[in-house]
Amino acid sequence: MSQDATHSLLELMQRVGISSFKALSRVSGVSERQLLYLRRAQVQRLRLEVFFKLAPVLQVPVGELLATFAGVGEASGELRQAYERLEAQLQVQRQELLQEFQQASLDTLETWLRNWPIAVAKVKEGTLNDPMTLVRLVQPVEKLMQQWGVEPLAQVGDEVAYDPQWHTLNEGSAQPGDRAIVKRPGFRQADKLLHRSLVVPLKD
Numbered sequence: 001m002s003q004d005a006t007h008s009l010l011e012l013m014q015r016v017g018i019s020s021f022k023a024l025s026r027v028s029g030v031s032e033r034q035l036l037y038l039r040r041a042q043v044q045r046l047r048l049e050v051f052f053k054l055a056p057v058l059q060v061p062v063g064e065l066l067a068t069f070a071g072v073g074e075a076s077g078e079l080r081q082a083y084e085r086l087e088a089q090l091q092v093q094r095q096e097l098l099q100e101f102q103q104a105s106l107d108t109l110e111t112w113l114r115n116w117p118i119a120v121a122k123v124k125e126g127t128l129n130d131p132m133t134l135v136r137l138v139q140p141v142e143k144l145m146q147q148w149g150v151e152p153l154a155q156v157g158d159e160v161a162y163d164p165q166w167h168t169l170n171e172g173s174a175q176p177g178d179r180a181i182v183k184r185p186g187f188r189q190a191d192k193l194l195h196r197s198l199v200v201p202l203k204d
Helices: 003-015 021-028 032-039 048-058 062-071 077-108 110-125 132-137 139-147
Strands: 150-152 159-161 167-169 179-184 187-189 192-195 197-201
Touching: 003 021, 003 032, 003 048, 003 062, 021 032, 021 048, 032 048, 048 062, 077 110, 077 139, 110 132, 110 139, 132 139, 139 150
Parallel strands: 167 197
Antiparallel strands: 150 187, 159 179, 179 197, 187 192
């Protein structure tokens, strides 16, 4: 068994708090037999997906993980070439997904994109007769935010119980649970806080 390969794997495991090869097998879904091949630096006996399973668990890029263990044993040229081909395919797929995402967003924003510059020009000229036009024009933006799962924590003027996790005081001081008025809404995406709401404490 290659001591260098075993040592390299143990170092990576220690960085992420995995204490045994059995635990690594359980978390990654890689069998202990496959881990044994890895510890022996018998990279040529492993399929490429083994490295893709281990990489996120060990918090190491796939290419770096492959290079680490190919370097302490007999490097598998076929495996490395397969990785390079797969990496190139993934890069193309990422680019295609980005283009699809951008196109879908632009489709949702089409009305806003076509009419917003006209509305801005009218505002500057002082010829915008109906201010609600601006409200209607930003509806596609609001729709896009909904598609992304972004939602306001509250609306302007809402009365809320002050919570420092979700609110920032604009002025004065308050204790958790004190009444406050929302001056600028915050936003979250699912369970992730994007921006805290700006609030002002209510005075008795």
